[in-house]
Amino acid sequence: MSALTDDLPLLTVDRLGKNYGSRIGCRDVSFELYAGEVLAVVGESGSGKSTLLSLLSTQLQPTAGAIRYRMRDGSVRDVFELSQAERRFLMRTDWGFVHQDAAQGLRMAVSAGANVGERLMAVGDRHYGNIRHAALDWLGRVEIEADRIDDAPRSFSGGMRQRLQIARNLVTNPRLVFMDEPTGGLDVSVQARLLDLLRGLVADLGLSVIIVTHDLAVARLLSHRIMVMRQGRVIETGLTDQVLDDPREPYTQLLVSSVLQV
Amino acid sequence: MTTLHPGYNFAYLDEQTKRMIRRAILKAVAIPGYQVPFASREMPMPYGWGTGGVQVTAAILGEGDVLKVIDQGSDDTTNAVSIRKFFEKTAGVETTTETARATVIQTRHRIPETALQEGQTIVYQVPIPEPLRFLEPRETETRTMHGLEEYGLMHVKLYEDIATHGHIATTYAYPVKVNGRYLMDPSPTPKFDNPKMDMSPALQLFGAGREKRIYAIPPYTKVVSLDFEDHPFEVNKFDKPCALCAAEGVYLDEVILDDAGGRMFVCSDTDYCETRRAEGHRGEMLGEAPAFVSREPAE
Amino acid sequence: MAHASKDSVLRLADVRKSFVMHLQGGAHLPVVAGVSLEVAAGECVVLGGPSGAGKSSLLKMIYGNYRCDQGSILVRDGAETVDVANEAPRRILRLRKSTLGYVSQFLRVIPRVSALDVVAASARDYGVASDEAADRAAALLRTLNIPERLWSLPPATFSGGEQQRINIARGFIADHPILLLDEPTASLDAANRAAVIDLIDVKKKKGVALLGIFHDEDVRDRVADRIVDITQFRHAA
Numbered sequence: 001m002s003a004l005t006d007d008l009p010l011l012t013v014d015r016l017g018k019n020y021g022s023r024i025g026c027r028d029v030s031f032e033l034y035a036g037e038v039l040a041v042v043g044e045s046g047s048g049k050s051t052l053l054s055l056l057s058t059q060l061q062p063t064a065g066a067i068r069y070r071m072r073d074g075s076v077r078d079v080f081e082l083s084q085a086e087r088r089f090l091m092r093t094d095w096g097f098v099h100q101d102a103a104q105g106l107r108m109a110v111s112a113g114a115n116v117g118e119r120l121m122a123v124g125d126r127h128y129g130n131i132r133h134a135a136l137d138w139l140g141r142v143e144i145e146a147d148r149i150d151d152a153p154r155s156f157s158g159g160m161r162q163r164l165q166i167a168r169n170l171v172t173n174p175r176l177v178f179m180d181e182p183t184g185g186l187d188v189s190v191q192a193r194l195l196d197l198l199r200g201l202v203a204d205l206g207l208s209v210i211i212v213t214h215d216l217a218v219a220r221l222l223s224h225r226i227m228v229m230r231q232g233r234v235i236e237t238g239l240t241d242q243v244l245d246d247p248r249e250p251y252t253q254l255l256v257s258s259v260l261q262v
Numbered sequence: 263m264t265t266l267h268p269g270y271n272f273a274y275l276d277e278q279t280k281r282m283i284r285r286a287i288l289k290a291v292a293i294p295g296y297q298v299p300f301a302s303r304e305m306p307m308p309y310g311w312g313t314g315g316v317q318v319t320a321a322i323l324g325e326g327d328v329l330k331v332i333d334q335g336s337d338d339t340t341n342a343v344s345i346r347k348f349f350e351k352t353a354g355v356e357t358t359t360e361t362a363r364a365t366v367i368q369t370r371h372r373i374p375e376t377a378l379q380e381g382q383t384i385v386y387q388v389p390i391p392e393p394l395r396f397l398e399p400r401e402t403e404t405r406t407m408h409g410l411e412e413y414g415l416m417h418v419k420l421y422e423d424i425a426t427h428g429h430i431a432t433t434y435a436y437p438v439k440v441n442g443r444y445l446m447d448p449s450p451t452p453k454f455d456n457p458k459m460d461m462s463p464a465l466q467l468f469g470a471g472r473e474k475r476i477y478a479i480p481p482y483t484k485v486v487s488l489d490f491e492d493h494p495f496e497v498n499k500f501d502k503p504c505a506l507c508a509a510e511g512v513y514l515d516e517v518i519l520d521d522a523g524g525r526m527f528v529c530s531d532t533d534y535c536e537t538r539r540a541e542g543h544r545g546e547m548l549g550e551a552p553a554f555v556s557r558e559p560a561e
Numbered sequence: 562m563a564h565a566s567k568d569s570v571l572r573l574a575d576v577r578k579s580f581v582m583h584l585q586g587g588a589h590l591p592v593v594a595g596v597s598l599e600v601a602a603g604e605c606v607v608l609g610g611p612s613g614a615g616k617s618s619l620l621k622m623i624y625g626n627y628r629c630d631q632g633s634i635l636v637r638d639g640a641e642t643v644d645v646a647n648e649a650p651r652r653i654l655r656l657r658k659s660t661l662g663y664v665s666q667f668l669r670v671i672p673r674v675s676a677l678d679v680v681a682a683s684a685r686d687y688g689v690a691s692d693e694a695a696d697r698a699a700a701l702l703r704t705l706n707i708p709e710r711l712w713s714l715p716p717a718t719f720s721g722g723e724q725q726r727i728n729i730a731r732g733f734i735a736d737h738p739i740l741l742l743d744e745p746t747a748s749l750d751a752a753n754r755a756a757v758i759d760l761i762d763v764k765k766k767k768g769v770a771l772l773g774i775f776h777d778e779d780v781r782d783r784v785a786d787r788i789v790d791i792t793q794f795r796h797a798a
Contacts, residue, residue, distance in 0.1 A: 034651055085410045107397070107418070111425055114418045121421065122414030128424050128490040150425050192672035199671070221671070225650050239625055239650040246627040250583035257584060 008070060010035050010176060010208050011056075016065035018051050024232040025051035029065070031227065031237070035175065038202055038209040040223035040240060042216060042255070048232035050180070053212045057097055057178045058087055072175070092119050096169030096177035100184045102161035105168070106153050112139060112164055113149040119172045138167040142197060159190035163197065170201065179211040183218055195221050216259050220244055228252045266354035273320040273353040279303055283321035283476070287467060290478035295440030296408070297391050302474040306348075311341055312370055313471030315387035316348070319368045322383060322467070323349065328356045330364035335372040335513065335530035342370075359533045371434070373455040375512045375534040378464035380481065386449040388470035391477065393437045393447035413445045416488055424493055433498065439486045440479055453487065454498045454513045460485040504529045505547035506556055507538035517555050528555060569599035569637075570770045571623065571739055576632035576646070578615070578622060579796065591796035592618050596632070598789050602738065605761060605771040607785040610792045616774045617666070619791065620741045622646075623772070624663045625653040636660060636739065658686060662737035664745045668716060668724040676719070677702065677712040680730040687735035694734070701730040704756055722748045733760050740764060742773030746780050758783050 009032035018025035026048035033039055041049045054060040056067060058079050067079045072094055079087065091097070099105040106115050116135040117125075125131055136146055142163035153161050162182060169177060182198065183191040199222060202209055213219055219226055219240060226243045228236040228251070236249045247253045271277065279301075286300035305313040323329065329349055333342040337359040345368060346357050358364050361376040368385040378384060394404045397415050407413065416437050423431045436453035440446045448459060449468060459466060459479060466479040479485060489495040503510045505526040512534065514527040526547050529535035539548065548556065576596035582588040592615040600606045608616040621627040622645070623634055629646035636643050638660045645653060657663070671679065677698050684694035702712060705726040711719065716727045729745050742761075746754045754777065761784045764771060775781040781788070 037651065084406070088406075088410060088412065110397070110418055110422055113425055114421045117421055118414060118418050121417040122412065124414075126417070126489075126491050128421065129492050131421065132425070196671060196673045220669075224654055238628075239653060241626050242628060242650075245621070246580075248581075248628065253583050 009033060010037075010070050011210075012068040012076075013056070014066045014068070016052070016055055016062050016067065018055055018060060019063045024048070025060075026055070026229070026232040027064075029234055031234075033176075033208055033210065035208055036206045037225065038207075038211065038223040040219035040226045041210065041212045041229060042214060042219050042226060043229035044214060044255075047229040049212045049229045051232070052229065053178055053180055053210065056210060057095070058091070069176075092122050093172045094174050094176065096174040098162075098165055098169055098177065098179040098182045100181040102153065102158070102165045105165040106161060108154050109152055111150045111152055112144065112156070115153060115164060115168050116171050119168065123172065134171060135167075138171050139164075141170075141201070142167040143193075157190075158186050159194060162186065162194055166198070166201070170205070173205070174207070176208045176210070179209060179213075181213055181215075182211065183213075183215065191218075198222060216244060216256065228255065267351045270352040272325075273323045273349065274306075275303065275317065275320045279317075280321040283317055286476045287318065287321065287478060290467070290476050291465070291480050293444070294479055294483050295444030295446040295477060297475040297477045299474055300476050302471045305471065307344070309472040310389065312345060312368070312387035314469030314473075314476070315368050315370070315385050315471075316345060316469075317471060318385045318467050318469035318476060319345075319349065319366060320353075322385075323353050323355060323366060325353075325355065327365045328358050328363055330358050330361060330367045330533075331369075332367065332372060332374065332531075332533075333370040335374075335515070336532045338532065360537075361531075361533060371450050371452075372513070372530060373451060373458045375509070375529070375531040378458075378462055380463040382464040384464055384466050386451070386466065386468045388447070388449040388468045388475070389472070391447055391468065391470040391473050391475040393435075393445055408444060411443065413439070413488075416445055417490070420488060420490065420493075424490070430489065430493055430495070436495075437488050439488060441483050442486075445488075446477065446479075446485075448485075452498060452513055453495075456485070456487045456495070457497060500527060502527055504535060504538075504545050506545040506551060507535045507543045507548070508545040509535065509538055509543065517551075519552065519555075526551060526555070569601045571600040571637070571772065572633075572635045573598050573619075573623070574633050574635070576619075576622065576634060577630045577796075578618060578627065579630060593791065593794045594796040596791070596794040600739070600770045600772050602770050603765055603768045604786045605765055605773065605784050607781050607788045608772070608774050609781075609788045609790040614791050615794070616791055617743055620663070620743050620772065620774065624657070624661055624741055658688075660738055662732050662735060662740040664729055664732035664740070664742045666725075666743050666747065668728040668731075671715075672717070673715055675713045676707065676716045676727055679716060679727060680734055683731040684734040687737065689735065697734050698730065701734055702726075704760070705730055706753055706756065722750070722753070725749065726753060729757060729760070733764070736767075738769055740769055740771045740773075742771060742775075744774050744776060746775060746777055754780055 011033040013029060013031050016029040017027045029052055041052060043049045055062050068076050069079050070076050113132060113135040116138050117131040120131050120134060136149060139146060139149060144160060144163055153164055183194050211222060223240045226240040227234050230251050236243055236252045244256055247256045283300055286298045290298045303317060305316055307313060331342045331346045333339040336342060349355055350357055361374040366383050370387045392404055394407060394415055397419055398404050420430050434452045435447055435450045436456055438446050438448055438456060448456060461482050463481050465481055468477045487495040500514045504514060506528050509529055513530045515530040516525055516527055518525050574597050577594045578592040580590040582590060610616060618627055622629050625645050632646060634645040636645055636656060638656050643652060643656050680698040680701060681694040684697055685691060707723060707726055716724055725748050746757050758780060761771060
């Protein structure tokens with residue numbers, strides 16, 4: 001990593017807000033995300049963390065504030081001032097989005113190989129052999145057997161689907177990946193495997209990740225920094241282990257003390 | 263020529279409707295391959311029988327036109343005969359089975375073997391105009407994809423073909439890119455006919471009645487069939503020539519002759535086949551084939 | 562303090578910490594106040610005082626794991642000096658990577674990862690090449706008497722003592738110039754205590770600054786250059 005770019009944030013969020021009529025989705029959210037950083041956004045349902053993720057991934061238009069992203073060419077752009085074509089291109093090349101429900105992030109009726117290859121074809125790859133080779137490579141990296149390449153994800157287990165969704169996102173070497181409860185709804189053992197896989201991939205690829213989760217264990221295992229949200233606002237933020245081991249805000253203390261110990 | 267039926271406006275549709283359709287056609291010609299919405303009318307035939315094609319034909323037909331109607335290459339199937347009679351009755355135009363003589367050719371699923379010429383117009387009947395439909399069910403999304411020229415998804419379909427069959431197994435409605443811009447469904451013609459669309463001197467119009475879309479390929483427009491670098495586009499090849507007229511390099515239909523496995527391959531373009539036979543070309547089964555195939559009394 | 566003149570790599574000045582327990586009606590729990598101490602390169606300083614005096618909390622504050630209410634915690638990081646009490650999270654993460662080693666009381670296990678790799682990962686994070694990290698991990702596990710048949714298993718199922726030795730190996734494998742040790746010998750037998758003492762000696766010879774908590778008096782006396790009694794750093798009543 002060059003010293004020059006190392007000190008510039010990849011993503012800068014500036015007083016971001018979203019109102020649904022008179023109801024507040026989220027308000028006054030500001031933070032910076034640097035290359036290789038994993039930021040966990042935690043809070044209960046209704047805390048505004050999902051609204052925030054939708055804003056960050058430009059699926060929602062904010063009512064206040066701005067998001068600036070440092071593009072691959074080094075220029076810094078306000079993501080809401082990008083043209084629709086530029087934004088969609090960004091979403092399928094330099095960004096990734098891992099949905100909680102893999103069916104939302106995959107094409108369930110087409111094969112695993114095509115699911116992984118789609119982004120390559122979308123950016124103009126027209127060599128079947130190369131696409132297939134890349135798909136096989138990525139299936140291997142997410143621990144899906146090579147002989148499942150021509151099977152549709154309909155026949156996959158929940159954990160496999162989620163791993164396929166990750167491969168589908170990472171095939172274009174994105175620099176920023178959004179994750180919405182990526183381990184939600186999975187069995188504990190399946191969760192552990194997925195978390196371990198994610199941890200490895202994130203570290204190996206130097207990915208920047210914004211992960212929304214209500215599971216503090218997931219946040220602890222994956223993230224460097226944490227942001228606690230409540231009623232649409234960020235109430236506490238800092239090093240993940242610091243916030244979880246020495247929570248300051250009453251609500252954070254409640255969240256941390258509400259985790260079941262095994 | 264039959265007498266014009268007095269109860270109808272020329273070519274069945276009222277003049278305002280025809281103007282509306284012509285405007286859509288003009289727009290379609292101006293933006294090759296782009297699907298133009300139009301206010302499709304109820305026609306006196308069921309959807310799936312060519313209501314889109316019939317409306318386009320009705321809108322462009324003039325008194326001096328000579329109309330040919332084919333269905334899967336044949337001039338005398340029920341669908342082709344019905345549409346031909348429809349326009350004889352409502353427009354009183356001359357009809358023909360001869361490709362070279364026709365000024366307007368309405369077709370279902372084939373392009374004639376005789377090369378089309380300048381001044382001719384071919385009207386395709388289209389069931390589903392959206393090539394991305396089976397991969398992306400949301401119309402809002404497919405329109406955006408066309409708008410932004412995001413066509414990677416179409417290659418996903420071709421990828422699936424190769425992964426499943428070892429080659430691109432799509433044999434009809436094979437997707438094309440028109441004028442280097444719009445992805446287009448050429449209607450369910452066999453991919454054999456795709457090269458005929460490229461740089462054709464004729465005007466090509468496409469009408470989808472149920473889906474209410476019109477699109478077009480103006481004369482001399484580049485039409486490229488999608489493929490992969492390592493799996494290039496190929497047309498269907500036939501092992502044998504036509505069993506009746508010995509034509510090679512044409513699209514053949516398989517005809518089952520009996521319950522004992524007897525079959526033959528004959529031109530799908532019946533007019534082309536008959537013309538060749540009249541010129542003296544003789545296929546290996548000519549004279550043995552049943553009358554329903556050769557349309558000649560068996561010897 | 563008498564040792565302020567030495568070349569200190571870690572310096573705490575007027576450090577204060579208390580917990581506010583919001584779930585217990587906002588109860589105020591004082592931990593330490595007015596902590597000032599320094600640790601020099603090659604020196605092993607041991608924190609003394611009874612349980613509950615705040616020794617472990619103080620180590621966690623130096624590591625950035627607990628917040629610091631007041632004062633400064635200055636850590637020499639190469640040519641720079643970082644104030645852990647007031648730095649941005651990413652700077653603290655970099656500091657942990659380059660400078661601060663920490664042996665906690667409990668091993669936080671990662672699912673599925675083998676004991677050998679858990680240890681080697683710590684060296685790789687520091688920047689040691691994969692092969693060498695694996696060699697170092699194997700050597701350390703051998704020194705700490707972890708049977709080789711356990712190396713390929715995830716440490717989640719290990720006994721308390723075994724987990725603690727994995728933790729020690731993780732802390733000692735890299736070349737951090739500062740090591741924080743939170744009762745590394747608490748659940749170890751005599752042989753393994755001796756092994757840890759040897760490891761500490763090696764670090765000291767390499768010029769590593771160590772700050773630790775050792776309840777076992779034998780070990781404490783054996784490794785400590787100085788003992789700082791932290792009961793002196795009480796909150797004013």
